[in-house]
Amino acid sequence: DGGITQSPKYLFRKEGQNVTLSCEQNLNHDAMYWYRQDPGQGLRLIYYSQIVNDFQKGDIAEGYSVSREKKESFPLTVTSAQKNPTAFYLCASSAGQGAGRPLHFGNGTRLTVT
């Protein structure tokens, strides 16, 4: 079955540590996205990539970094510079590079930083 796999489902880290969230897709989609969701809030865009080796900052990129070395993988690193990293992180992908295509989502990683 094609889809997006995010791992791990739950992640716990101490403040000051960097942490990398995994996102892999086997849908052969060109574009991939990272969103952050806080309780009772909508999704806020962190980074997105429309082709391999290229990515753009979203609305809340500060304290995060990404790489897109392979079409199927788009890992997100939450750095110690992120002031409030505890959140639910969602990875998504879409076919083609144009804006407005439907997104396919993974089931998220819940990160808790203490």
Add this chain to the structure above:
Amino acid sequence: SQQGEEDPQALSIQEGENATMNCSYKTSINNLQWYRQNSGRGLVHLILIRSNEREKHSGRLRVTLDTSKKSSSLLITASRAADTASYFCATAVNQAGTALIFGKGTTLSVSS
């Protein structure tokens, strides 16, 4: 930048009733999409309506779009307990190289 705003924030109904959720947005769009999210899970795409369309149906879902009022509504007919979830609208603005912008969502609770 929050583009879409859903209304109401929360909605509680009985099984068999219809549920209507509204979404307002601020800027010109290419299309508007609705997504569903079950608790603790990722979002699932429900339906897409283009800016030149006024109404679209998919099973028990009916979506309308009024570009003059910059608003959309999602109607779920004959609701079931399994429809309990959060529903989000997302807009694609008329600008190349941009991503979808999501609203804060409506939480729907359907009791049996």
